[in-house]
Amino acid sequence: MLSVQIKPGCYILGSQRANQQVNFGGLVINPAEQSSDKTGQWSLKFCTFGDADIDSQMRQIFVSIACRLGLMPVHFVERFEKALLSPEPICLVADTSSLFNGSFEQAVRLRTGKPTHLAVPDQVYMEIQRQRERSGRNKASSKPVKSHKNEMLDWLRERRFQRLQVATARALRRLKQAGMIIYFIRPPQPMVRYFGSERGSSTAEELTSSNEDGSNYHRDRLILEAARNQRVIFSHIPVWLVTGDAKLAIQADLEEFQVGYSWLPQIPEVRVIGSPYIEPRSLIPYHLPVEEFIEDWLWNWENITLQLSGKAEQQIWTLPSGERERARLELNDLEPQSYEKKVHSCERCTVQQVLNGKKPTINLTTTPITEASVPQRAPPPHNLIEGLHKIAGATTVEESAKITPDIRAYLQALGWVEKKGSTLKMTLRGNELMEAWKQLKVETVIEWYEWLRNASQDILYLQPQRKLKDVLTLSNWTVDDKLAEQLGFSLKMIKSQLLLANAFGILVRLNGKSWKTEWKPLPEAATLILNTAINFRHQANSISRAVRVDRVFTTLLKSTPLSLPNFRAGVFELFKQGKIEVGGTVPDTIIRSEGLSGVKMKALIPGKDGVEHPIIDLGAGDFLIPGKSCQVIIPLEDTT
């Protein structure tokens, strides 16, 4: 399943750095079929930046991404091209540069349906590891190679350096996902000792001497020896060393290897890439879905922006900021929606303006993307959804004028409505949320959770909410007075913000205390709930297998607080998967006898008139799973 989802349309593709929006060009995404919502043919036309150095850097980046994805052909030496097109069996040995510049993948593609043995020397894996470690080290010093030109060039060079570490690893993953078997090869042991012992064949020492003359000597030698060993094993078929490194290519040729030397093309006058495309050597058509292209683009730039041409609204897709989340994403351990998507207002701009060089970069100092100013006192959360309903249904100026100023200010700051003349109109984002909310019912628990999770990203864009989130810590609860003091808000104002945050799952507000939460993907939330229930029962040394659900909720607050929507979706998921049974076996007298006040929280739920905001009592057991009493949960996997 693809992680980035986008609708057909004409977009401005860009990225954000520090305080600047950088637009790369116009991305036209056609529907797969007429009047279809699925994406089909697409093309990206690059703009120019009016500065030779910046244009040159950008071109290099564009060409290398395009070649890596197969959207532009790399050059191969002629005899290698003939070998690739021949039906005879061959063995291809990759070097790091051939994975990075896309030539190895393009060579493999030309071998589709022909007998081909693919091999990657251990030295390549070591270099990938080295790049990753080096990246971490550079991050710590936060001092990229300093440019004498300007900040923009610095940024591009920094991006180029960052890209190295992910591009090669992603190339290997793509090959494996395409069903290719890649063999791990290494030089015979005596050769490793002979050539690698001086530096231990690891690259630790090379890190400190990468600028020394001939620092690539050991690396190249180990790749050559691995290829030579492969040639001994496959004496009956030609072994080609695929490389984009000119020095290695010459040396390999000298040692009578078959060399598949490759190099990137110059950027052509026609600054367009797109898909489907026809591979120019085999004349076979291929298609790279635009979602895959955008995903790769995202990994290259860390954040990308997509703005519909002529609209003042922008989507920003961002990689997870934490190293752990990124690692899990690379390991396919996170849900696809782990790429963070935000939608917010921005300067209106068209593709033609960008392509004509009028808006390649836009200063964001006047339109900060991080937060929006709003009145400190937040309107009740349900009023926001009701306001959205009213504006969606408003046909006259008078109708939209009925929205109170505070709700209007919040809806505008959230980017859900915009002022057009004297009336308020729904934005695309507002419409998207409104339509999704209308589809929600009492029984659509997961969709309800998804909706709140999605909308909470916009809520966090509000200045008071962002401040609130910064002040709260995950490990401890905080009382209202303290928060008000820390933020310089009045008690009434802080309570209004806490109610808003609680309704949108940003925190848990219970008995005058607030716990900061993090949205957990469903499998993770379900596991947390299940484990907590099992542990709770063990600690209580209870004979009964049933655990009160409100106890699970409050126990989680001490370690990993889950918001009410997240908790409900997790319990629902466990029930759906048959991992728990639920029931209503706790008489009120017991609750009273234990002197518990219960877990009572406000929630924002779909109702007959659009939205309801009841106080939910988790102990009553009538909220978590529609139609089922859920005062207690009974873990089924725990049979001890």
Added chain:
Amino acid sequence: MKIRLIDTNDEEMQEPLLESPSLGLDRAEPAIVADWATPIMQIKTWQGNQLELSRLEQLAALIPDTSEENRQVISWSFGDQEIEVDLSLVLTLLSRDMLMLGKNKQFALVLE
């Protein structure tokens, strides 16, 4: 339908330089002849109309605003995904790639 790459210096045009596998098109098949050696690209639509387009280098100007009457939209299958494809874009990209790779510049692409 197939794409054939023909050396336009070879007056008899006996053997194509390259011939694609069948493209698996399932609509009325357009015939497109793109002669890169001449400044004019001729496209014959499946209705039989002759269209004279601009120089190859300027063909990109058609993107993304290819006018409706010039569009050669056909259905194309990629695995389980079927999408409508505007051939003029695909051929523009192909011609760019051919020129970039320094292939014989005196060639023509024939779709038939």
